[in-house]
Amino acid sequence: MSYELRVNPIACDGRGLCAELLPEIIELDPWGYPILVSAEVPRALAEHAKRAVAACPVLALALVTHPRG
Amino acid sequence: MTALALAARRSPQLRLPRLLAGISYYDVASLRDHEQRYGPLPLWGTAGRRRPGRLIDVVDASGLTGRGGGGFPTGRKMRSVAAGPGGAVVVANGAEGEPVSCKDRLLLTRLPHLVLDGITLAAHAVRARTAYLCIHGRETELRDALEEALAQRRAVGLDPVPIQLRGIPGRYVASEQSAIVQYLNGGPAKPTFSPPRPHQRGVRGRPTLVNNVETLAHLALIARFGDRWFRGAGLPAAPGSALVTVSGAVRRPGVYEIELGTPAGQVVVTAGGPAEPPAALLVGGYFGAWLPAGAAWPVPMCHAALKAAGGAMGAGIVAVLPVSSCGLAETARVIRYLAGENAGQCGPCRFGLPALADALADLAYQGGRGRAVERAAMLAGLVAGRGACRHPDGAVQLVRSALRVFEADARWHDQRGPCPGVARAPLLPVPGEADWDWA
Numbered sequence: 383m384s385y386e387l388r389v390n391p392i393a394c395d396g397r398g399l400c401a402e403l404l405p406e407i408i409e410l411d412p413w414g415y416p417i418l419v420s421a422e423v424p425r426a427l428a429e430h431a432k433r434a435v436a437a438c439p440v441l442a443l444a445l446v447t448h449p450r451g
Numbered sequence: 452m453t454a455l456a457l458a459a460r461r462s463p464q465l466r467l468p469r470l471l472a473g474i475s476y477y478d479v480a481s482l483r484d485h486e487q488r489y490g491p492l493p494l495w496g497t498a499g500r501r502r503p504g505r506l507i508d509v510v511d512a513s514g515l516t517g518r519g520g521g522g523f524p525t526g527r528k529m530r531s532v533a534a535g536p537g538g539a540v541v542v543a544n545g546a547e548g549e550p551v552s553c554k555d556r557l558l559l560t561r562l563p564h565l566v567l568d569g570i571t572l573a574a575h576a577v578r579a580r581t582a583y584l585c586i587h588g589r590e591t592e593l594r595d596a597l598e599e600a601l602a603q604r605r606a607v608g609l610d611p612v613p614i615q616l617r618g619i620p621g622r623y624v625a626s627e628q629s630a631i632v633q634y635l636n637g638g639p640a641k642p643t644f645s646p647p648r649p650h651q652r653g654v655r656g657r658p659t660l661v662n663n664v665e666t667l668a669h670l671a672l673i674a675r676f677g678d679r680w681f682r683g684a685g686l687p688a689a690p691g692s693a694l695v696t697v698s699g700a701v702r703r704p705g706v707y708e709i710e711l712g713t714p715a716g717q718v719v720v721t722a723g724g725p726a727e728p729p730a731a732l733l734v735g736g737y738f739g740a741w742l743p744a745g746a747a748w749p750v751p752m753c754h755a756a757l758k759a760a761g762g763a764m765g766a767g768i769v770a771v772l773p774v775s776s777c778g779l780a781e782t783a784r785v786i787r788y789l790a791g792e793n794a795g796q797c798g799p800c801r802f803g804l805p806a807l808a809d810a811l812a813d814l815a816y817q818g819g820r821g822r823a824v825e826r827a828a829m830l831a832g833l834v835a836g837r838g839a840c841r842h843p844d845g846a847v848q849l850v851r852s853a854l855r856v857f858e859a860d861a862r863w864h865d866q867r868g869p870c871p872g873v874a875r876a877p878l879l880p881v882p883g884e885a886d887w888d889w890a
Contacts, residue, residue, distance in 0.1 A: 391799065
């Protein structure tokens with residue numbers, strides 16, 4: 383299993399919750415929109431990533447699961 | 452064998468024009484003119500009725516690629532639509548959004564039947580049940596002319612799948628293919644976050660073939676004269692001809708048909724040559740890039756070569772910047788325009804492009820006080836790759852090329868203030884500029 387984060391830039395409203403819950407991977411730009419430092423999520427952060435996805439009030443963040451590796 | 456194909460074999464000098472062979476400066480080519488020149492629509496010939504997919508093989512073999520800017524192999528696109536669950540939709544994109552391009556408009560206003568033939572042939576080949584021709588909503592005269600052309604064809608039962616005309620709201624991003632699909636589905640003419648791509652699930656959820664109108668016009672000729680004829684012009688890796696719009700400091704600006712692979716400098720010469728000593732060429736349009744004139748001159752006009760040179764083919768655009776103009780000011784104007792044309796959907800584009808436009812205007816017109824170059828480069832990095840469509844990426848590509856090609860000028864601006872070229876009359880067309888408030 384490997385995990386990949388995806389932002390739907392149309393849906394994203396720049397609320398910034400994701401960056402608070404997953405600062406290791408998500409930074410905010412000067413306008414408050416998320417920048418993914420890397421799309422791939424290390425296994426150790428998978429739970430935090432899931433929490434960030436669940437916290438997004440406009441469902442703009444998704445965690446895509448790739449089988450193996 | 453038609454006269455056109457014979458000429459193509461006899462003399463390499465007569466390989467062109469192809470698309471523009473039947474053009475008249477005074478009048479639109481009627482259905483009669485069109486059929487006299489090219490013969491009847493070959494729905495029952497090359498693209499034989501019993502094997503509609505045969506045309507796809509021929510298009511594949513011809514090496515035709517999309518002429519709207521993407522440069523994707525047309526045959527492959529048709530094949531994936533034809534392989535879908537059926538009930539396909541064909542969309543001809545004639546809503547040319549690029550202010551420096553007018554080739555699609557030329558085709559539609561002067562040679563509509565080439566495009567309409569292409570739509571019907573494509574619809575036949577992918578077994579579509581619906582076909583649209585999209586133009587700008589505000590072009591009512593063009594719309595009337597096309598309705599007239601469609602009526603001529605209806606009278607003789609030429610298009611088994613009726614071609615429906617649609618007017619698209621005229622914004623730069625509205626001609627992006629997912630925007631057109633969303634508009635035809637009853638939504639706003641704004642890009643969507645893909646996947647699915649239109650060829651998988653497009654208009655009303657059906658597999659949808661979206662092609663530029665020039666691409667479809669080539670298809671109308673390939674269906675008649677074959678893939679080997681098509682490859683008789685251009686390069687082995689980039690076969691055929693293409694329409695290019697040449698503007699800026701040239702003696703005869705306009706739309707020209709060139710063989711792909713023609714050096715950019717030769718294209719400028721075809722348009723009468725430079726009207727003033729050239730400093731740089733804008734290739735590929737407002738999502739394209741600046742190239743220094745000297746370096747650009749020998750570069751073959753095709754996607755691969757232009758890209759390797761740091762440019763782009765786009766929809767076939769060449770604009771000549773004279774040494775007396777300021778490339779930074781021109782870029783600032785274009786980016787201001789693109790910032791205003793963003794769909795307002797994605798934050799980085801909505802806020803980043805206006806900020807980038809401000810930084811460039813600061814550099815071009817105020818002198819950047821030693822910081823504007825750095826700030827523009829930083830903002831470009833923040834915006835790139837962060838939209839649902841290519842809008843921010845296209846703008847960034849242009850900005851980065853400007854900072855590279857006009858590097859010395861940018862340093863001058865940043866440290867000493869605007870160069871004399873800023874005072875010159877603007878070169879590139881920027882719709883709506885009169886309403887801007889630069890202060």
